[in-house]
Amino acid sequence: MEAQELFMNGEFIPVERGVISVRTHGFAYGTGCFEGIRGYWNEQDQQLYLFRAREHYERLLRSCKTLQISLPYTVEQLLEITVELVRRNNQRQDIYIRPVAYKNDQTIGVRLHGISDSFLITTEPFGDYVATTGLRCCVSSWRRIDDNAIPARAKVCGAYVNSALAKSEALQNGYDEAIMLTHEGHVSEGSAENIFLVLNGELVTPAPTENILLGITRDTVMELARRELGRITRERSIDRTELYNAEEIFLCGTGAQIAPVVEVDHRPVGSGQIGPISKALQDLYFEVVRGKRPEYRARWCTPVYSSVPASAS
Incomplete structure (x- = not known):
């Protein structure tokens, strides 16, 4: 409605x-x-x-x-x-x-x-803001804004011109989404999403100092990975070529939700299919956000309407 x-x-x-x-x-x-x-x-x-x-x-x-x-x-x-x-x-x-x-x-x-x-x-x-069934991405020629230019930790309206330039470049060149680098050449995030990689079986994401927005979905993923999958996320600098060697990649954000990446710069990610860790986190996430996991519902899900069936309690 x-x-x-x-x-x-x-x-x-x-x-x-x-x-x-x-x-x-x-x-x-x-x-x-x-x-x-x-x-x-x-x-x-x-x-x-x-x-x-x-x-x-x-x-x-x-x-x-x-x-x-x-x-x-x-x-x-x-x-x-x-x-x-x-x-x-x-x-x-x-x-x-x-x-x-x-x-x-x-x-x-x-x-x-x-x-x-x-x-x-x-x-x-x-x-859906972006497809959740497998994205084809490119590394953008547009660099991510720097904290000393427009603070990336804040969701500043004007800063999204940076994202729009990268997104349109990707779409007009036949891709689904862009991956942006910092001015030092490290992986930062998507046009409006945080990014995670699986490298040598380890879950990795750019550190807060890589000019990322400190995403709430990012935080959710890290907690779900730790509590439900027993995987600790490493926050560190990620080089561009690590994108090409990752077993799995996915983007995440309030809009994007959990969006697996199957190709970067014409190179397949892993087998070119959605990987098992990405799929497990995606399935978990969609259960959690709809209030289907009681252990998270009280803490993370605010109900709008007053009456909830007894089966949900």
């Missing part, structure tokens, strides 16, 4: 009223930050679960701090507003929630201080 309402500057309003001026600072200069939160519909429970919404809002507030944006809400209040918005829209399918905090003055001048802040949340029906 398409959303009928959104939340904007302290009130729930019809979606058609959710507009900003063309002179808005955040529109002109990219001076905003955002989050993407998925909600997963569980047909058996007749329940919509918001996955790790708390952690997303904690990260949003950290991004706001970087951009000198002040929001008048706590994490708890943001969770309450979000649940209420989804209820108002009566959405009972997989959805994507987009909170955006941005500089709102209609002024000319590049800066962060002395400008008023605004906030909105939208919710939309949402399926």
Whole structure:
């Protein structure tokens, strides 16, 4: 069901009223930050679960701090507003929630201080962002933004021009997704996803210092791999050619979920099929996000609707 309402500057309003001026600072200069939160519909429970919404809002507030944006809400209040918005829209399918905090003055001048802040949340029906059945990737000619240029730890609106350049380059050259390198030539992440490799049987991912967004799905994967598969993830620098020798590769993120990679730069990854570790983590992830694993549901899944069948408890 398409959303009928959104939340904007302290009130729930019809979606058609959710507009900003063309002179808005955040529109002109990219001076905003955002989050993407998925909600997963569980047909058996007749329940919509918001996955790790708390952690997303904690990260949003950290991004706001970087951009000198002040929001008048706590994490708890943001969770309450979000649940209420989804209820108002009566959405009972997989959805994507987009909170955006941005500089709102209609002024000319590049800066962060002395400008008023605004906030909105939208919710939309949402399926797969990228295929989860095997991606063909290329190493992008566009390098990942550096922490001393636009902080990669913050989800800064303007920073996604970097991602858009890499994504379009990949798609227009016949690939499904891009893999970006740092300026030092180390593997960083996809255009909008973290990356994991299996090398010599070991699960490896770029370290936080490789200009990655500290992904919530990335953290989820690392915990599931440790608790369910008995595999510790190594965080380290990864060279480009290690992509060509990996037994398995997968991308992950709120949008991408768990998306195995079967080819990089025309070279098959492993056998060219989805590997066993990638498949096991993907299966686990889709059970967890839909609230089908009780040991994770209470901690990671926020139910939207009040009544849940006894079978789900």
